[in-house]
Amino acid sequence: MDDLKFYFMHFMPYPYLPADFANHDKWPSAWVDFSNSFYQPERGRELYERYIGEMVLADQLGYDGVVVNEHHNSPYSMMAACPLIAAAMVPQVKRAKICLWGVPINLELPNRLAEEYAILDVMSGGRVEVAIPLGTGMEYWANPINPATARERMREAIAVMLQAWTADGPTRFSGKYFNYRYLNPWPRPLQKPHPKVYLVGIGSPETIELAAELGLGYSVVFAPIEAQLKTFERLRELSAARGHAVKPSDTPIGVMAYVADTEAEAEREFKPHVGYFFENLLRTSPRFLAPPGYVGLEQFHARASSGHDKAHGHFDWNSATQHSRIIAGTPERVAETIAHWADEANSSTIVCHLHLGDMPHWKTVKNLTLFAEQVIPRLRGKVALRAGAVPEESVLPLGK
């Protein structure tokens, strides 16, 4: 049975926004066209050193993994090329998994991405895990890739990457978007057949289908808990129909958590930074979220009818803590809550957002430490998850 695993995920934001950023009319978006003239490299340098240090601390405190991801044209993330951040961590993060969740595969040539991840896997001694996002709508405004064909292209790019990792080269690949005469990347990953791969997204039907078809895991982000649970249910159904078992480790869940001696202290210390994250760093426009063709017409219509997109850039603590996995409290309470979330999602990988927004270093260190020393021990070995439905041939009694 899978025991719970705790990954520390960092968004590495650039938290120095204009003083009047609360003015939504003046600053409608922190993405795509929010000017990079506000970026000061000197501050960037300090932040990289600090943030990578926090990842190293997580490794030393016993977290099972550290997670980076990638976004473009935004202070939301300073990891526009996340394999570089991962490479910087390899010599310092000595035992935890190094998770890249990850490069939107459409933004790179798939053979090159296969190479970059293989290099990291070899350098780290087989500690790489990969999640493949389609990328937010915003990435398609920032990069010259067609959003209208993005899903089809992603499907093909994943096929290239898996072929590059699993088949002895040189092989050929003849697709609509990619034609390889000699697919033969050096090096190949250390883990066999390849590092663990998930898809990651907001739960669009096309991506769930693809994950089920390929037998990959799936992580849902930025969706209310109920929607995430439905997505996992759907993934399990579709995967079973294709003979794939979904293990508890295939469906990571994200948790924003803050630990303190009292609930009041935890909430007081956490709230402003969660608010900063949702109100400022996530602020974007419906147009940027859905470039042409990025979502299906039905889904677009549903979003336009529900006002779904207006949720970006607004934050209400009570509503957020009700619908999302956000918890601030004593170690007991945080542990109990996470146990419940893991159980209801049947997920063994807990992706912990223990730094958010403009949280200062001291709070991050305190939170990382308390969580590691007082929450994780309350959970390891304590949550019984259900094994995935295993395809029949693998449960035949021995000797048959």
Added chain:
Amino acid sequence: MADKPNWQKVFKQEFHVVNGVKTAVLRAGHGDPLVFFHGGGIFHGFDFAVPWTEHFDVVIPYHPGFGDSGDIPDLGDMHDYVLHYLELFDQLGFPGKIRLVGFSMGGWMAAEFAMEHRRRVEKLVLIAPAGLRVQEHPGEDLFRIPPEQMPSYLVHDLNVILPHLPKEPDADFLAARYRESTTLARIMWEKPFSIRMQQWLFRINVPTLIVWGENDRILPVAQSQSWAKLIGGAVVKTFSKAGHLVLDESTTAVRAVSDFLT
């Protein structure tokens, strides 16, 4: 919108299946066929085309990806539309030459059609056509314009299109525009022009009229000179107090088109 707009009363909609793609065609009038290729948005309707029906058999197909037409599954560039229309014209029994009028993205489409199949075109009218890369007078990139600003980019006088816009947020309206922009993205997300037109527009050797609104905020009127330079003998007519939707804003422009085609 209590009353049906005029064009909906005049035109009849028929359906054809072109290589498996349902294609809606508006048709009215008698005479020689005049085919109109619409632009990248059809919310403003076709009232301007009604006067043409007095002189011509006016044929307005909805491009695949627009209106009541279906989608071309692998739509990738303007060439897919050229092939689609070669096939449709055969089905409609237009063996001879047609009068071809194209507006904006439809102007780009008409220019590519005429450049490749000049023997099937009697006369050509390009109305504020897109698709040419004019470095001295670059056009606005459509995809950069936020939807709430789009109306003021399209016309000189906002009153001209207000009746065509919903008064309250309208999911159906937004979804129809999203489908259109998805179709446009398949054609021109990577680049909003066709580099081959610079090389090959010279092949258009049929009488050509180029029409432009002098207050066009999307494609500057100065681009008309570049088209005229590339298409030998083309005549340019520009119209004052008219923006990109020049036919909606200037009855003189509408008349200039039919005068030229008669």
